[in-house]
Amino acid sequence: MDTGILTVTIKPMQKSDLDDVILIEEKAYGEHHWSKDSFMSELSNELAKYFSAFNEKGELIGYAGCWQILEEAHITTVAVSPEYKRKSLGEALFVTLLEQCYRDMIKYVTLEVRVSNTPAISLYKKYGFKSLGTRKGYYQDNNEDALIMWTENIFYDKFKSGYEQNLNELKGKINIL
Numbered sequence: 473m474d475t476g477i478l479t480v481t482i483k484p485m486q487k488s489d490l491d492d493v494i495l496i497e498e499k500a501y502g503e504h505h506w507s508k509d510s511f512m513s514e515l516s517n518e519l520a521k522y523f524s525a526f527n528e529k530g531e532l533i534g535y536a537g538c539w540q541i542l543e544e545a546h547i548t549t550v551a552v553s554p555e556y557k558r559k560s561l562g563e564a565l566f567v568t569l570l571e572q573c574y575r576d577m578i579k580y581v582t583l584e585v586r587v588s589n590t591p592a593i594s595l596y597k598k599y600g601f602k603s604l605g606t607r608k609g610y611y612q613d614n615n616e617d618a619l620i621m622w623t624e625n626i627f628y629d630k631f632k633s634g635y636e637q638n639l640n641e642l643k644g645k646i647n648i649l
Contacts, residue, residue, distance in 0.1 A: 477645065477646060478559045478561065478646045479527075479528050480528075480534075480561065480647070480649065481648075482525045482526075482564065483523065484523060484524075485511075485524045485535060486524070487515060489524045489532055490508050490515075491508075492524075492531075492532035494511070496533075496553050499553070500551040501551070519540055520538070520540075521540060521576075522537035523565060525561060532553075533552065534550075534551060534552040534562065534565050535565065536549060536550040536551070536566060536568060538569050538572070538581075540573070540576055543579040543580060544578065545572075545580070545581045546582050547582070547583035559645075560642060560645040560646040563642055564642065564646050567639060567642060569581075573626060574627075579625045579626060580623055582620065582621065583596065583621055584618035584619065584620055584621075585618060586611060586618060587606065587616060587619050593619060596621050599623075599635060599638055600623055601623055602622060602624075603621055604621065605619075
């Protein structure tokens with residue numbers, strides 16, 4: 473019986489994932505997407521943490537990554553194959569990055585997001601991110617501004633309790649293996 477709950481496996485990104493990553497990257501970001509060489513560079517960067525998500529058939533359906541520098545993580549990308557949007561996969565990948573931050577004792581997390589990307593902004597706010605300004609003309613494809621978002625210390629009780637509540641809700645929407 474189909475419960476409607478997506479089952480995914482999320483694991484560290486491998487070089488063998490990159491052809492499929494680029495296919496999603498092109499769909500998600502159009503002509504101003506990262507190149508395969510950019511991802512190859514990220515996979516050899518000791519500060520970078522990248523993850524790939526696979527469906528039950530073993531098909532790559534999304535990915536996410538961040539850089540970790542001292543006590544801070546900078547989320548660089550979260551992308552989902554179009555047919556898996558609105559199925560909590562982006563949130564699952566985002567949570568994977570936060571879980572990695574907890575494992576690595578990273579205290580603060582930041583990111584930039586298009587000011588027009590209200591679903592992503594809502595997700596980040598749900599997880600305790602706050603807007604601290606904009607980067608004017610940040611996106612090269614249309615000169616759109618980016619909202620700069622940060623967390624408080626993710627180990628603080630206030631952040632952690634909200635995070636754990638959101639994580640429990642997510643577990644009812646998606647099955648992460």
